[in-house]
Amino acid sequence: MTITASATRVELLSPAGWSPVCDWDLLVPGRGVAVLLPDGRQAAVFRDGSDRIYAVDNRDPFTGAYVLSRGLIGSTADGRVYVASPLLKQRFDLLTGECLDDEDVRIAVHTARSA
Template sequence: MTTTAVATNTRVELLAGRSWTSVCDWDQLVPGRGVAVLLPDGTQAAVFRDHTGRLYSVANRDPFTGAYVLSRGLVGSTADGRVYVASPLLKQRFDLATGECLDDETVRIPVHAARLGAA
């Protein structure tokens, strides 16, 4: 999907438990930047859109520091095209599609299913 194909009143939804939860407007997502959202169970997620218009969501908690800051991280991509967010604190990179830490293969963060819904 590309950003030009998305209506301005479109909402971003995350799968929370067994139901989809509306978390923010598509227009609030600046390509390459994240937003933090609160899910119904009290956990935080970080939502991103990349420069091609793809939507991603991962846990907002940095597993190395325990701080809820991943939504403030920088989005980039590896030479082989893996899109990641780099933690703003210690700079570990997390694959936005899988949650895998690209700098420590023993660490992984939760990934949330995300989709576009109607406003």
């Protein structure tokens, strides 16, 4: 999703509807922030250099730690945008949640928008 500079907040879709989770200005390109969802789960929200936002679960499935928001985003040679876990460095596709280093593992992806 491409966000315009006039956007003021980022919202994630949950079963209860759209919930504001952070201000647009808090998202530094290439870095993430951890947010708390209405149901108590954590998500990691990222903004890339083209002002697209992504949201995935914050829990690293390999360690159980809630750290994916501290990972750095990058892209593969074929253009897949991923976050690399800061602990064991596994890479997760930010559009699909697929682990690029272990095809049997994936994380949940959340729908995000600006408001």
